[in-house]
Amino acid sequence: xxxxxxxxxxxxxxxxxxxxxxxxxxxxxxxxxxxxxxxxxxxxxxxxxxxxxxxxxxxxxxxxxxxxxxxxxxxxxxxxxxxxxxxxxxxxxxxxxxxxxxxxxxxxxxxxxxxxxxxxxxxxxxxxxxxxxxxxxxxxxxxxxxxxxxxxxxxxxxxxxxxxxxxxxxxxxxxxxxxxxxxxxxxxxxxxxxxxxxxxxxxxxxxxxxxxxxxxxxxxxxxxxxxxxxxxxxxxxxxxxxxxxxxxxxxxxxxxxxxxxxxxxxxxxxxxxxxxxxxxxxxxxxxxxxxxxxxxxxxxxxxxxxxxxxxxxxxxxxxxxxxxxxxxxxxxxxxxxxxxxxxxxxxxxxxxxxxxxxxxxxxxxxxxxxxxxxxxxxxxxxxxxxxxxxxxxxxxxxxxxxxxxxxxxxxxxxxxxxxxxxxxxxxxxxxxxxxxxxxxxxxxxxxxxxxxxxxxxxxxxxxxxxxxxxxxxxxxxxxxxxx
Amino acid sequence: xxxxxxxxxxxxxxxxxxxxxxxxxxxxxxxxxxxxxxxxxxxxxxxxxxxxxxxxxxxxxxxxxxxxxxxxxxxxxxxxxxxxxxxxxxxxxxxxxxxxxxxxxxxxxxxxxxxxxxxxxxxxxxxxxxxxxxxxxxxxxxxxxxxxxxxxxxxxxxxxxxxxxxxxxxxxxxxxxxxxxxxxxxxxxxxxxxxxxxxxxxxxxxxxxxxxxxxxxxxxxxxxxxxxxxxxxxxxxxxxxxxxxxxxxxxxxxxxxxxxxxxxxxxxxxxxxxxxxxxxxxxxxxxxxxxxxxxxxxxxxxxxxxxxxxxxxxxxxxxxxxxxxxxxxxxxxxxxxxxxxxxxxxxxxxxxxxxxxxxxxxxxxxxxxxxxxxxxxxxxxxxxxxxxxxxxxxxxxxxxxxxxxxxxxxxxxxxxxxxxxxxxxxxxxxxxxxxxxxxxxxxxxxxxxxxxxxxxxxxxxxxxxxxxxxxxxxxxxxxxxxxxxxxxxxxxxxxxxxxxxxxxxxxx
Numbered sequence: 004x005x006x007x008x009x010x011x012x013x014x015x016x017x018x019x020x021x022x023x024x025x026x027x028x029x030x031x032x033x034x035x036x037x038x039x040x041x042x043x044x045x046x047x048x049x050x051x052x053x054x055x056x057x058x059x060x061x062x063x064x065x066x067x068x069x070x071x072x073x074x075x076x077x078x079x080x081x082x083x084x085x086x087x088x089x090x091x092x093x094x095x096x097x098x099x100x101x102x103x104x105x106x107x108x109x110x111x112x113x114x115x116x117x118x119x120x121x122x123x124x125x126x127x128x129x130x131x132x133x134x135x136x137x138x139x140x141x142x143x144x145x146x147x148x149x150x151x152x153x154x155x156x157x158x159x160x161x162x163x164x165x166x167x168x169x170x171x172x173x174x175x176x177x178x179x180x181x182x183x184x185x186x187x188x189x190x191x192x193x194x195x196x197x198x199x200x201x202x203x204x205x206x207x208x209x210x211x212x213x214x215x216x217x218x219x220x221x222x223x224x225x226x227x228x229x230x231x232x233x234x235x236x237x238x239x240x241x242x243x244x245x246x247x248x249x250x251x252x253x254x255x256x257x258x259x260x261x262x263x264x265x266x267x268x269x270x271x272x273x274x275x276x277x278x279x280x281x282x283x284x285x286x287x288x289x290x291x292x293x294x295x296x297x298x299x300x301x302x303x304x305x306x307x308x309x310x311x312x313x314x315x316x317x318x319x320x321x322x323x324x325x326x327x328x329x330x331x332x333x334x335x336x337x338x339x340x341x342x343x344x345x346x347x348x349x350x351x352x353x354x355x356x357x358x359x360x361x362x363x364x365x366x367x368x369x370x371x372x373x374x375x376x377x378x379x380x381x382x383x384x385x386x387x388x389x390x391x392x393x394x395x396x397x398x399x400x401x402x403x404x405x406x407x408x409x410x411x412x413x414x415x416x417x418x419x420x421x422x423x424x425x426x427x428x429x430x431x432x433x434x435x436x437x438x439x440x441x442x443x444x445x446x447x448x449x450x451x452x453x454x455x456x457x458x459x460x461x462x463x464x465x466x467x468x469x470x471x472x473x474x475x476x477x478x479x480x481x482x483x484x485x486x
Numbered sequence: 487x488x489x490x491x492x493x494x495x496x497x498x499x500x501x502x503x504x505x506x507x508x509x510x511x512x513x514x515x516x517x518x519x520x521x522x523x524x525x526x527x528x529x530x531x532x533x534x535x536x537x538x539x540x541x542x543x544x545x546x547x548x549x550x551x552x553x554x555x556x557x558x559x560x561x562x563x564x565x566x567x568x569x570x571x572x573x574x575x576x577x578x579x580x581x582x583x584x585x586x587x588x589x590x591x592x593x594x595x596x597x598x599x600x601x602x603x604x605x606x607x608x609x610x611x612x613x614x615x616x617x618x619x620x621x622x623x624x625x626x627x628x629x630x631x632x633x634x635x636x637x638x639x640x641x642x643x644x645x646x647x648x649x650x651x652x653x654x655x656x657x658x659x660x661x662x663x664x665x666x667x668x669x670x671x672x673x674x675x676x677x678x679x680x681x682x683x684x685x686x687x688x689x690x691x692x693x694x695x696x697x698x699x700x701x702x703x704x705x706x707x708x709x710x711x712x713x714x715x716x717x718x719x720x721x722x723x724x725x726x727x728x729x730x731x732x733x734x735x736x737x738x739x740x741x742x743x744x745x746x747x748x749x750x751x752x753x754x755x756x757x758x759x760x761x762x763x764x765x766x767x768x769x770x771x772x773x774x775x776x777x778x779x780x781x782x783x784x785x786x787x788x789x790x791x792x793x794x795x796x797x798x799x800x801x802x803x804x805x806x807x808x809x810x811x812x813x814x815x816x817x818x819x820x821x822x823x824x825x826x827x828x829x830x831x832x833x834x835x836x837x838x839x840x841x842x843x844x845x846x847x848x849x850x851x852x853x854x855x856x857x858x859x860x861x862x863x864x865x866x867x868x869x870x871x872x873x874x875x876x877x878x879x880x881x882x883x884x885x886x887x888x889x890x891x892x893x894x895x896x897x898x899x900x901x902x903x904x905x906x907x908x909x910x911x912x913x914x915x916x917x918x919x920x921x922x923x924x925x926x927x928x929x930x931x932x933x934x935x936x937x938x939x940x941x942x943x944x945x946x947x948x949x950x951x952x953x954x955x956x957x958x959x960x961x962x963x964x965x966x967x968x969x970x971x972x973x974x975x976x977x978x979x980x981x982x983x984x985x986x987x988x989x990x991x992x993x994x
Contacts (some may be wrong), residue, residue, distance in 0.1 A: 389636060393635070423638075423665055427657065431643065431657065434647045468569070472562055
């Protein structure tokens, strides 16, 4: 019996094993009631670290002249997948550490939440490894549904339950949309393998299928017309699952879109990049405009994040290796943004002071550390230079120009200006000298560690732009269709 | 040749200083003193390096034409284009880079008495120094875009966090205008890359490849003119500067004027003429019109303003007129004059803003009526204003003279009537400067009670003013030593433009 698949599925298996152990903690098999949450968190972090190390080892062994792509039916372990194998556990670890203070909202089900995060992370890997339509569907469902379930764990607040129900309905509808598109594609191609879709002749039905799968996958990013969804869900739901959903959802959506659009369809279906570009442009312009109207910092950051995530769609407009690498870099950059938001906004939320513009006015004078970090976060979400988002924007603007979509480049630039205006409005409120209020408490040590790592990544991804893009470029070769 | 690390230190020591300062406590006077001292050190070290390592370059003017590299390392590979961490200086940039390092210690000294938001003020100011120094030191066009965009948010924050009425509005206007300008620059640069088929942003490569032709060249040139024109505060994009200087604290106003004209001038010469000369040639008529309109409009505005801070900003924006004329005349002399004017303004503009701002701050407002004659006894402030205004007017042996002289001489052969109009406009600007100064400094004593006299400049403010005024005098007297180096820097640019339209471009 060939047991090689055990090695190939290693990182994914490690995460699922970690989820099982966390469920054991939830069930009372390990640890006393008082320290279960901490125990399970560190167990989950340890398993994500193991999965990360396994993925890095795998990546290093794949750097030979001929990358040893491993295929198990519809499950493909190539460099593209390995990129996400490393990124997803790192994101999960950051989510678990940065959100540790917020887990009180989920008491006493923190271990269950940790297990759900690990399962959701494995869903990102599954999506990245998807070589056929069904695997992509299963992967996306594995990413989104556990976190929707996680957001329902906090039952003390009726608004939370409503929000969780709404999230579930939206997720199910998106998955159904995706499945419908897939069904049409499978019917047209008489196969579900992505590699066979390239040969499909252009037809109106194919256009409809592409539209459906694109909406189904872009929905988790909060793309138009679902712009309200991500940011709106974050307002009422517990912060941990919401922002974990943002980070992991963005990674999974990027992986699925890259596999499907430039990967499977490539140039076979002319015009899909225009359709994706229209959705991207609308999202990029509407999201910061909605952010401008918000009186809650959480909602404003949520909308700005949606605008950032939509840049993934812009990067798809040019089917090429550099553009794919840029999307990978961008997706990677979204993770620390989400986790830093999680830590900082969670700290504000826990302080009980509120995250309205009135409550945060003058924060710089009473909690300078928080104010400084929030200003840095706002600058990062707005993509101000020299932070990661700035370079991501430059690269997707170049991609859209290369694709001949100049209007999309203009939309990105205008969106960046709108985002900067939102960031400045909140930053000016933070440094208002006349306002008074209560200082915020410092977060716990675990949160500080996660927060520090996230903020270091936000700044460090600029300095390490070259090496990261080198890695992304190696990963980007795999999913492209055609020569 | 600068040593391997000197330019990196000049650019990034202020940023490191900003990060350190952001972490320092500011509860007591002693802690605030530490923040100020830290800022002074973070600006002093780049100046020391510039004096000992960069100014030696000037001794060999022949090198001015060629960028002297400090460091060139690959940064981004694997994308459509390449990015390099490439710093270096040549005749176009060296003097401006030196001016930036020299002016920031004065800005720190001018901010010494600030008691509110000390930490954020100095941290943001140091970030601005990094962006300005980086802008002049880089040899990679995308890095130039980055450094052009970098100070926009810090400057808007500095303006918007002021307590004067209208501060928020001014900050929003600054952010919008400058973000649009930076975005236009980014799009222009990417279009340039797309049209030329280049994959590198290296200055030397982009300055030697075949020029953009036809509509793309014109579009890129238009975007570049908008981007750098907005930074220079040309008409109709000057309100951000006027409002900013009017409502921001005086040291922030000084920083604003330092960040405007020198950056825009260098950008137009380096990027528009250096990399899209054919596009520049297509813009001769509109730029000449802009030059004249900006000069006259600014001078008239300065004459009509009742707010002296705003009037001072209008005066300084008016200098964009002769600078634009020098740039669009394409001769190496006129280009050198434009760059020298930008260099001169780096010292002169903060000096003028400080002199007027000090009177307004201590006199309780910048309205002409409220401070008329109240600085008649402030001899030091008066002297600072005289040096600044005289430099602005092109008085010999002051730093502005070589710039004005070269622009006029270098432009006259090609654009006689426009040059004549600019000379008259400069006269009008000088008259406006005299009128601005007359109010607080020379009004009849009978109108003012002796007890209402504003105190004269002293302490750190005096040292800042002294430093800037001394620079204006020293560089005015020793211009003959430095100008040849700048002229050598403009050789290549003028030659490249000449090769595009030899019939239209005059010789030296």
